[in-house]
Amino acid sequence: MSRLFRRQSARQSVTLSLSQDRVLLGCCQPEPKFEQEPCSGQNDWGRAIADLLQRTQNSGADVRVLLSASLYQQVQIEKPDVPEEELAGALPWAVKDFVNEPVLQLGIDYYHLPSNPASRPRLAVVCASKARLQLVAHAVNQVAVLQQISTEELGLVDLLGLQEPLQLLLFQPPGQDLQLLAVCRGQLCFSRQLRGFARLAQQGFDNLQPDLLDNLSLEIQRSVDYLVAQLKLPAASMLHVAIASPDLGGLIRHLAANFSMPVQAMANPAVAAGLEYLPLFGNLQVLEVA
Structure with missing residues (x-):
């Protein structure tokens, strides 16, 4: 899975986990450290992230974000019968009946699932509101550099x-x-x-x-x-x-x-x-x- 958003860098890195009521932080340098900050909904993420990064001396770091299960939808489907280069364009229409938001308002990514060799290949498709992903990017990039958005399950x-x-x-x-x-x-x-x-x-x-x-x-x-x-x-x-x-x-x-x-x-x-x-x-x- 391409993890929804990713870029390469060699700076100090931390991982954040976001939910509606708190932001968790983990980092491993110079030793493992874990902190959290309560928040009052996603519109408070920016403040909570800034406080956490400042408190742990990680302002300006590279940040990877994990979304809690309540912040995205995931469905399993048979892989659409299209060439691999056309798969990203086909996925919104393959999942439109299984999600509760208009597919054009969703950021969509996927990863392959093992399947019975006698059956069609299957995919796990991860869908998150584009507006929410943009909110995450803005909240992080105000004080650090967003590298990736993924899920807690991964x-x-x-x-x-x-x-x-x-x-x-x-x-x-x-x-x-x-x-x-x-x-x-x-x-x-x-x-x-x-x-x-x-x-x-x-x-x-x-x-x-x-x-x-x-x-x-x-x-x-x-x-x-x-x-x-x-x-x-x-x-x-x-x-x-x-x-x-x-x-x-x-x-x-x-x-x-x-x-x-x-x-x-x-x-x-x-x-x-x-x-x-x-x-x-x-x-x-x-x-x-x-």
Whole structure:
């Protein structure tokens, strides 16, 4: 995916994550640092971004922006039967019945999804309001240099790097639904929200109902079966868990007892700062490798 907006530079870089009520910041030089600033809607982004960059001594830096899920729409479609050079022009009309804004008012980008070899290729199409993208660009460029706009979900993909084996990430930021992602060679293969598991981050393992834990294992297994049987992907080699559970160790042991793949808690500087920073840390890892 071209990540909606991107340019090249060699200056100091930071990553921001935008939502309607706050702006998060992550940077890795000289050491990992994570900060946030509350805001009152997108019209307050400019003030929040300026405050954050000044407070962390990053005014004038190169900035990559991640949009939270509420700020864009994403749909999966069969790849239009057009030459690759005509694909960008065909996408607005391919998604027009699945989005809630006029397609000519949307900035549209895409990335390829794995599909059954016997089926037509599929795309994930990311759509964001052009007015919102322009607002992001203006807010950042007032105090820094915008390099890229992407999504928090793709920041999570970057966490798992370019490893060949298929890996799973079970992620639950505070106050949000559980999310399961499958990643192979740096490509998002599958993403699914698992609803009804809010108590995982609210109660200790011993206080959770056995049915809840069994349902979680069942939902993960259903996703694994879909990846192997329908998408013809290899069996997952690892399940990473990033949940702010009061007894994460107990949850890890339960999952490990139900699956043949290794299960491990994700550990990095962002986890210590707060799970909401994980997408930023993934994006920063890409910068470090580059």
